[in-house]
Amino acid sequence: MSENVYIIGAGIHPFGRTEGRSGREQGVFAVREAMKDAGLEWTDIECAYGGSAAAGSADIMVNELGLTSLPFTNVANGCATGGSALVSAQMAIASGMYDLALAVGFDKHPRGAFNAKPSDYGLPEWYGQTGMMLTTQFFALKIQRYMQLHGISRETLGRVAEKAFRNGAITPHAWRRSEIDLETIMNAPMINDPLTKYMFCAPAEGGVALILASKEKAKELGALSNNGSVKIAKVAVKTRPPDSFEVFQAGVSIKEGGKPTVLASQAAFEGAGIGPEDIDVAQLQDTESGAEIMHMAENGFCKDGEQEEWLANGWSERGGKLPINTDGGCIACGEPVGASGLRQVYENVEQLRGRAGERQVVKSDGDLPKTGYSHVYGAPGLSAVAILER
Amino acid sequence: MGKKIDPELWSDDAQPHLMGGKLPSGEIVFPMPQGDAAKDVEPYKLSRQGRLWSFTSQDFLPKEPYEGPGSGPDEGPPDFQPFLLGYVELPGEVIVESRIVDARLEDLKLNMPVEFCIVPFNESYDTFAFRPITQPQEKAA
Structure with missing residues (x-):
């Protein structure tokens, strides 16, 4: 068994709205980009894992990509679909069974907030009928309490969105490509107090593909030199522990329980043998501004309440001490659920290989980032963290 | 009074x-579990008074399965009535998600005392809510 698994190819279909192209076609586009990036043909790929939340099965892609008889496993894990596809591909190689694997995620959602069926989440019908089954409410309720307990201001929420649009403006794969000033963000229509329209990400479309290889294969392909690859230091996926507070919960325990993000983060850092202070660039789930703020602390990058100082001082900007959501995150890219978690990994791959163009992060010593951290969170309370190293 | 949105939701x-449930471990949960999960769970009358744990506003018309004002076949966003909601901590029991009524957003504060009530939800149905306790009360029921 080889723990050394490398990402040797990364491809993306721009996020946003692409009329006339299905979600799966956007996934196929991303796969072809990733193969081109790795200098491989579809016939080289030995196994594949992928999925979408709302755009159909991934395995049908073989119709477009080629009938090579490879095993293609569909992944359906909500917001963690991409993360779970990545873990599956990583395990396929780490186990020694395969040398080249594909992880792909794509999606295409209708406009407007996600709607969910109570019965799909084991909840009574009244919860949806009375208008309480909305992910946006959970985010607002979680950050409202957090702000009051830890002294986070509304302006800090605005600064997170402002940064997202600033980064999105210079990111070719982002959906929102224009900067939006703080005043406009703060004065935009309220969605769920304290979160305004511009503080939220929107359901969108897009596709991302990553090609993973064993160390031997990566070496054979010449991908280990010249920034051709990055190593997966550790991937961790955790579902919620007892007494936690998650999306779609009509009742919450009075005992303060653990958090899936904290568990996934700790497992990833432990597995990678490094700590938060060693990370050079991070992509954190920013379903809305509040999520990025709380996830900074849940992932161990700061203490509760310190985000106020971080945002005021620009520490999470591209030139700051820990650049966060360098491609504008979900807020600027939108959230095609099946692709979103892999977009974060894609962005870290590009940053670590020095291919991020105008948004490239450069460390204070002039070097490219050596470590990248990505974190995705979703219903019904699960988190996936991936740490990459160059 | 309209019909109850769910016949088992309140007493x-x-x-x-x-109505919540009491697990064999003594833990109180909400809502009362259904189906196989309800085995060995005793229906439990939750406290009528608690404290506000968090709150927000719902300022846009939710999609299906929402059935309140604005959701009808000939209705749309202009017919929607924004509402407040939050989590209420019932001391020693459980934290429940609920509509918040008889209050403005700017009046809401963490830990403020609130009490259970039944409110009309649409033309046919009632639902539950909590509202701020305006008068100081001697003792919780």
């Missing part, structure tokens, strides 16, 4: 209680 007492 039919003169002073109704939201």
Whole structure:
């Protein structure tokens, strides 16, 4: 068994709205980009894992990509679909069974907030009928309490969105490509107090593909030199522990329980043998501004309440001490659920290989980032963290 | 009074209680589990008074399965009535998600005392809510 698994190819279909192209076609586009990036043909790929939340099965892609008889496993894990596809591909190689694997995620959602069926989440019908089954409410309720307990201001929420649009403006794969000033963000229509329209990400479309290889294969392909690859230091996926507070919960325990993000983060850092202070660039789930703020602390990058100082001082900007959501995150890219978690990994791959163009992060010593951290969170309370190293 | 949005959701007492469940471990949960998960869970009348744990506003018309104002076939966003909601901590029991009524957003504060009530939800149905306790009360029911 080889723990050394490398990402040797990364491809993306721009996020946003692409009329006339299905979600799966956007996934196929991303796969072809990733193969081109790795200098491989579809016939080289030995196994594949992928999925979408709302755009159909991934395995049908073989119709477009080629009938090579490879095993293609569909992944359906909500917001963690991409993360779970990545873990599956990583395990396929780490186990020694395969040398080249594909992880792909794509999606295409209708406009407007996600709607969910109570019965799909084991909840009574009244919860949806009375208008309480909305992910946006959970985010607002979680950050409202957090702000009051830890002294986070509304302006800090605005600064997170402002940064997202600033980064999105210079990111070719982002959906929102224009900067939006703080005043406009703060004065935009309220969605769920304290979160305004511009503080939220929107359901969108897009596709991302990553090609993973064993160390031997990566070496054979010449991908280990010249920034051709990055190593997966550790991937961790955790579902919620007892007494936690998650999306779609009509009742919450009075005992303060653990958090899936904290568990996934700790497992990833432990597995990678490094700590938060060693990370050079991070992509954190920013379903809305509040999520990025709380996830900074849940992932161990700061203490509760310190985000106020971080945002005021620009520490999470591209030139700051820990650049966060360098491609504008979900807020600027939108959230095609099946692709979103892999977009974060894609962005870290590009940053670590020095291919991020105008948004490239450069460390204070002039070097490219050596470590990248990505974190995705979703219903019904699960988190996936991936740490990459160059 | 309309019909109850769910016949089991609150008790039919003169002073109704939201219905939770008591697990064999003694832990109180909300809502009362259904189906196989309800085995060995005793229906439990939750406290009528608690403290606000968090709150927000719902300022846009939710999609299906929402059935309140604005959701009808000939209705749309202009017919929607924004509402407040939050989590209420019932001391020693559980934290429940609920509509918040008889208050403005700017009046809401963490830990403020609130009490259970039944409110009309649409033309046919009632649902449950909590509202701020305006008068100081001697003792919780």
